[in-house]
Amino acid sequence: MTTLDDLPIREDLRGRTPYGAPQLDVPVRLNTNENSYPVPEPVVEAIGKALAAELRDLNRYPDRDAVALRADLAAYLGHGLTADHVWAANGSNEIQQQLLQAFGGPGRTVLGFTPAYSMHPLLALGTGTRWVPARRGADFGLTADEAVAQVREHRPDVVFLCSPNNPTGTALDPAVVAAVLDEAPGMVVVDEAYAEFARPGTVSALAVLPGHPRLVVTRTMSKAFGFAGGRLGYLAADPAVVDAVQLVRLPYHLSALTQAAARAALAHRDALLGTVAAIMAQRDRIVAELRARGHRVADSDANFVLFAVDGDQAVAWRTLLDAGVLVRDVGLPGWLRVTAGTPTETDAFLTAMENVS
Numbered sequence: 001m002t003t004l005d006d007l008p009i010r011e012d013l014r015g016r017t018p019y020g021a022p023q024l025d026v027p028v029r030l031n032t033n034e035n036s037y038p039v040p041e042p043v044v045e046a047i048g049k050a051l052a053a054e055l056r057d058l059n060r061y062p063d064r065d066a067v068a069l070r071a072d073l074a075a076y077l078g079h080g081l082t083a084d085h086v087w088a089a090n091g092s093n094e095i096q097q098q099l100l101q102a103f104g105g106p107g108r109t110v111l112g113f114t115p116a117y118s119m120h121p122l123l124a125l126g127t128g129t130r131w132v133p134a135r136r137g138a139d140f141g142l143t144a145d146e147a148v149a150q151v152r153e154h155r156p157d158v159v160f161l162c163s164p165n166n167p168t169g170t171a172l173d174p175a176v177v178a179a180v181l182d183e184a185p186g187m188v189v190v191d192e193a194y195a196e197f198a199r200p201g202t203v204s205a206l207a208v209l210p211g212h213p214r215l216v217v218t219r220t221m222s223k224a225f226g227f228a229g230g231r232l233g234y235l236a237a238d239p240a241v242v243d244a245v246q247l248v249r250l251p252y253h254l255s256a257l258t259q260a261a262a263r264a265a266l267a268h269r270d271a272l273l274g275t276v277a278a279i280m281a282q283r284d285r286i287v288a289e290l291r292a293r294g295h296r297v298a299d300s301d302a303n304f305v306l307f308a309v310d311g312d313q314a315v316a317w318r319t320l321l322d323a324g325v326l327v328r329d330v331g332l333p334g335w336l337r338v339t340a341g342t343p344t345e346t347d348a349f350l351t352a353m354e355n356v357s
Contacts, residue, residue, distance in 0.1 A: 012125060019122050024326055028341070028348045031328040033166075033194075033304050035226035036341035037275040043268045050264035054256045062256035065246075069259045072266045073234050077219075079206045084239040087246070088262070089253060092193055092220040092233030096160075097123050099216060099235070101248040103187045104129030104158050111156035113142050115332055117166045117191060132156055140168040140298055140306075144179035157186040163205065164194045167330040167337045169300030174203045181212055187241075189216045194302035196224035196276050197283070202301055206236055213238040223303060225265055225272045232262040279303050283340035289350055304339045306332075310357045323352035 004014070021032050030036075039047075070083040077086070089095045096119075104110050104127050111132040112120045124131040134150040136142050151159060159180055163172035172190075181188050190205040198204075205217045216237040221227040235241070265272060286305045290297045296308035309316040313336050317329045320336075325348055328337040338349055 016125070019119050021328060022326065024321070026321065026326045027324040028345050029326045030339040030341055030345060030349060031326045031337075033223060033302070033339045034228050035223060035275060035279070035303070036339070036345055037226060037278075039226055040268075040271050040274075043265065043271050046268055047261050047264040050260040051257055054260045058256065060256075061252045062254060062259060064252050066254050066259050069254070069263055069266075070234075072263050074236075076266055076269060077206060077236055079209065079236075081206075081209075081236055084242065085209075085236050086234055087237075087242045088232060088234040089249070090231045090233070090258070091222065092191065092218045092235075093119055093123070094253070095218050095233045095235050095245075096120070096189065096191070097127065098245040098248050099187065099189055099218075100124060100127040100129050100158065102244045108157040109154065110158040110160060111151065111154055112160040113147065113150075113162075113165075115140065115165075115167060115330065116160065116162050117193075118330070120160050129158070136168075140165070140170070142172065142176055144173070144175045147176050148179045148183045151180055151183045155185055159184050159186070159188045160191060161188065161205075162191045162193075164192075164198060164301040166191075166193065166302065167304070167328070167332070167335075168298045168306050169194075169302040169304055170298060171198050171202045171301040174205075174208070177205050177208065177215075181208070181215060184214070187214050187216060188212075189218060191218050193218070193220045194223055194304075195219065196273065197280055197303045198301040199280075209236060209238070213240060216241055221262060221265065224276050225269070226275065227262070227265050227272070230258065230261050230265065232258060278342075279340050282343060282346045285346060286338065286340060286349070290353070293353070304337055306330075306335055306337045308335050310334075316356045319356050320349075320352045323348075323355065325349050325352045 066088050070086040074081040074083050074086045106128040109130040109132050110124050111134050113136050114133045121131040132154050216235050218235045221232040287297050290307050298306040330337050
């Protein structure tokens with residue numbers, strides 16, 4: 001049987017494993033930060049009608065530039081943005097890959113503050129961009145001074161900032177974004193995949209886009225919109241950034257069906273985003289309950305919670321799995337991450353945690 005070792009694969013890919021999380025058939029799956037609530041039936045019907053309207057013309061290519069979808073996304077974001085400021089792709093991962101294709105690549109570097117989204121170094125690898133893992137504080141926080149010192153040391157071509165951060169959950173102080181923008185010689189990408197779940201008063205980097213042509217804010221419909229299966233991510237930036245990523249995007253990269261489904265979802269955003277408050281309530285419940293039991297828990301502005309356990313986190317992960325609850329081992333010694341789901345799922349998780357110290 002042929003293996004990867006038998007193929008002339010790139011040397012820097014040998015020994016690597018693809019990104020992914022276990023997809024196990026258990027009663028409670030809280031490991032991938034999906035929205036646990038199904039799409040409401042009126043939205044299902046609207047998306048179905050939008051898809052049906054596209055079927056007869058599937059012999060034709062879709063709108064290559066997805067202009068109508070980008071206009072809808074700009075209207076959702078507000079902040080005076082137009083379609084010219086927005087670009088969309090198959091998930092925010094593809095958006096970030098396109099950014100590295102345009103602004104990274106061989107001979108260039110991208111810096112991220114770890115622990116952070118584990119896909120970022122893989123995107124760097126795939127695009128031939130050197131990955132520089134910068135440091136967070138012992139409490140997973142990041143101050144403006146700490147961030148600036150590391151940007152100044154490495155002078156990266158691209159900086160990734162996550163707000164709220166994955167896997168820790170906490171949003172950045174706007175002063176960190178401002179300080180990095182002032183210091184960074186290249187592009188600054190703020191990954192706001194979980195922005196809709198942020199606690200009141202949290203400031204989005206969208207507010208500082210005007211006058212900062214090297215700033216990019218990436219978002220997704222996978223989380224708050226419950227549209228993970230639809231695979232739609234997008235960015236907001238200066239129109240020149242949109243022009244740049246179009247140089248590297250594949251032809252017709254967003255299908256007509258994806259565009260139609262996403263536009264229908266955006267038209268019913270009030271119904272889809274109606275679950276956000278309920279998810280935030282379960283997140284806060286998890287934080288409060290675990291702290292009351294003596295666990296260290298990171299502050300969260302996302303739809304998940306990072307919490308500490310005694311001893312080997314892999315043992316704790318298995319204990320929860322044996323109880324029918326799947327959470328995420330993100331590779332941080334002594335820590336696990338759980339998605340905030342429905343009240344019933346939270347009940348199951350907290351009950352299973354009675355056997356975890």
